[in-house]
Amino acid sequence: MSSSGTIGDADLHALVDGELDAERRRKVEDHLLSHPNDAALVEGWRRQNAALRAAFEPVALEMLPLSLKDAATRTSGPQQAPIETGAIHWGRPGASRPTLRLDEIRASRRRQAALTTIVTLLAGAAVAGLAALVVAGRNDAPRAPVTAAPAQSYAGRAGLAYATYVSDARPVEVDISRRGELVAWLDERVGFSRPPDLAALGLRLIGGRVTPGLAAPAGLLIYERADGPRVALYFERAEASVAPLAPRAGRDVTAIEWRAGGFAFVLVGRLPQEDMQAAAERAATAVAAAEGEKR
């Protein structure tokens, strides 16, 4: 740090980093008023900081992978192979444990067991629910969504996601009010994060979530019309080998699929066919425009 008379680069950095005491800070701030070049430097560094935080803060807000839960208090040493990120351990990760911490180990086992049980039950429920839908679909059930679509196509996946989330009390994981977070999240997990604007058709984006896809995590954006009905836009990074499919309609759910920029998009909803077609065309145009601008 320089003497109190002159203001050097170090002082400017220290100002940005909050390393100055109050008196010195006032001096440097006064200096900036009369030196626009230095003020521009300081402003630039502050924007760098903001850009860095915007790029990486979402990482700190993500759910921790299992491998990082309680990593400091776990007894397995660094010589043990690290547990695969996100993997669920059914067996015994480490054989030798001091008996001292047995109670803690038991507690963590119990937590893991509870977690895996819940995951298993949910998976079972999902399979059973799907089977029930397929079976019930033939009959005159009042609501028989996406019966014919097995989950082995993008439209099938989209239909399943639509049936699961759209009528839910909490349809989206991240609300549109946290748009930056939503966009960063979808970009991170799915790789596509430019929600098409369907406002001209009265469809307002209410938020989105990550949902299981065919081969990779998929994104689901949910739009709502003022009078209630919701439409979901599903997208997943597409495998190049699969040929684009024709528009496909369920009994009362319309799913329209298209490809753009290496992604498969499916728009699902209960609106009339022509409204769905218009919305899909608009979304496809918006997506193509976003892709074009990116290049």
Next chain:
Amino acid sequence: MANCRSLTYHSIGNATNGAVKKNGPRMGKKAEILEGLNDEAPALRRYSRALCAGAGHALSDELVQSALQSVGARIRAKELRPADLLEARIEAYAALTAMAAKRLINTQRPAPRHPPVVHGLAELSFEDRAALLLVSLEGLGYAAAARIVGAPRETLLARLMRARASLGAVGLPPADIETGARRAASHLRIVK
């Protein structure tokens, strides 16, 4: 310390509170510090991801795990006696930085989908990148950051200045209004 940010991390169950209470009378401060270190995982993960500059999430998570485990083990073995959580945090950041320096010798380029600031980060030398991230992203003071990278304060400052100079205006919305508007529109489009 400008920001020991409060992190929104919801662990499953109530392990943290339970363990502290259980060990309270017997292990006291050490257990508290270890539990506190666990809660640092999200911040360390953010730092590690940035330090790896977008190359390989698996590697960056692995670095966090190794760092936390080795510091945790050293504290339990009484090789390290941190006076408080801040000291332990510094040790964890230092361990992570040292491991990353070894593992990131031939760094991969970040994928094109990453924002420009990540590409700018990848262009920096490892030392400059670490100095910048510790101060800018993690909000650590110069003294703490210097201890983490194991260099005198002046060296840290020099690296920080170099990093900021060479990162320049990469990834920032340019001052020119017209291109600025176009750039912003290309990845953030207002719906509604």
